[in-house]
Amino acid sequence: MNENSVTPVAARMAGDLGVDINHLNGSGPGGRVTKADVISAEAGPLTWLKQMIAVRRFEEAAGQGYNRAHIGGFLHLGIGEEACIVGSCAAMQAEDYLFCTYRSHGHALARGTDPKLVMAELYGRQAGTSAGRGGSMHIFDAERRFMGGYGIVGGNIPLAAGLALAVKRRGEEAAVLCQFGDGATNTGNFSETLNMASLWNLPIVFMISNNGFGMGTRLDRHASHTDLSQRGEPYDIEGSQVDGMDVEKVKEAVGAALFTARSQSRPVILEAITYRFRGHSAADPEQYRSKDEVEEWKKRDPIKLYAASLMERDLLSQQQLEGIELSAQDQVDQAVEFALHSPEPEAHTLQDNVYVDTANTAGALETIR
């Protein structure tokens, strides 16, 4: 292996991730090792397990922070949906764009955002991903092309299609992954956007994480046809379902969907069947479902299932699993510690970033109350 034939970005990333470049077969010109090679070398079963556990621990810590009133507003946890979160992000290439909902702390972590910064956002700190202006529902990481969590159900769908239009017009080799829940499929935004995405051949994957409830209304009470993957039929959009509790299956299905979107410049629908183990938000008495039902689904806990599967395949030992658990807990403890002691935004910054400051924005805001 020629040590010179590595892109600088790939070399830096390999250092960060602890990937040994000397054992990689480069896919770039002349066998040059690229960023994508490093990512695919690093990403594997253990990484996905680690990420799912990291998301679970993060969400548990966020729930505790909420109960202690360190975190305000609404808090929507992804506990139970980790395979959808991690599997989908693992299938993305660095060039792809991601749009999420108000339940997207885990997506940011899976996309590589520092958990300290995500936690700081929940704590309303200046160091947070959105400088404490967005909160839990509005995480964003431009550098990782994580184009936002959005608080309005279905509101992210046309935005993602618009970004796909920009990608297409610029001739970028990328696709957009737009994630939302079963509830969002009943919005006008969904139907309208499916029509335009198909009409204009946009490179976008509409991923429905169907957790069985639009807030507290069960699927069969909110959807006239419960196979949501078929919602694209009148718009000539291919759709399929995947087991949303199996991280490898999700990764494979999202990967295939993104490939179609990217290579054929076509929209695709993917419905992942999943379940959230916690309430819709932290303030949910959960009177719309039984404890038995939740317990039944917990038998298909995506983390337990995957750990068992890896052990069965001799890819994971009990000792390794304990190490992963400890390290995830340690990482989240550090994130909470960081957030707790991180400064709040300063009063004089209250009206910062309402606009990009230009000659035309002077006097755009009232400054006197």
Place this chain on the structure above:
Amino acid sequence: MSSGFTEMRTRDALNRALREELANDPSVIVMGEDIGAFGGAFAVTKGLLDEFGPERIMDTPISENSMMGIGIGAAIGGLKPVTEMMTINFALLGLDQVINSAAHARYMFGGQTQVPWTLRMPQGAGHQLGPTHSHSWEAMYAHVPGLLVAVPATPSDAYGMLKTAIREPNPVVFIEQESLYGRSGPVPDQETLVPFGQARIAREGSDITLWGCSRGVEWALQAAELLEAEGVSAEVIDPRTLRPLDVETVLQSVAKTNLLLTVEEGWPRFGVGAEIIAQVTRHAFDDLDGPPMRITAADVPMPYAKNLEQLAQPSAELVAERALELVQRRR
């Protein structure tokens, strides 16, 4: 030659601005209902499809909510989309995207993104279209921090301000006025950008300040003619933009005239006139010789019957009458 002016209708001035910006910058696209093959419901986009092709001049389905979102998403993705809503009435269907996405994205994501998006649409009553098709919504858009709001009142400003809007990295709500599309005026031959936040003194005067918004400028100017016959000298101010808002020019005018009357096409309560009056009352209370007042539409959904519609709309006569009352009361 290049320092000359050409007489042009507002719709043609807007068309010229779009054509120039499309030619200047490949990231500019225009989207909307019937803007391409049809040429635009008000012919503002006439000829653009032939010149720039369907990838840049995009006819959309009748899906106002999502076409707003797609325009905004494309702007977040680095294009400079101009979304045409056929009229401001239909934009109500897409208001969530304008406010929750376009206006708030930059702030709520900590300054990590920007929305270089222009939403242009006509407003106004006077064509017997009844309650659903006669709205004026400048006050509602101007209420929202994060939006810039332009209300051009002349062909020249329509041209120069649309160019400014398209080049802005911020979302601009560009409100045109249906009745003004056919009005002609001199437009500079040379490429010109009109900056935001600088009010225009449309007519100088010394006895009373008439602050008019959008078509209100026309009514104010016509009223000034009527007042001149009565020996009253009215100054007419056109704000050009509501966000940013040029308060200083109004204050300077009121310092001279000591009387203020605002003219707008929207409803009276919580309208743009109310805001101007609040600003003047706070900053120039001692300059005022009488109560600042406003001329607006009547406080009623716009009726269909011709006589009732006329009754519900502002008019130059109404402006002149109220202005005269204010001046005479001072005397």
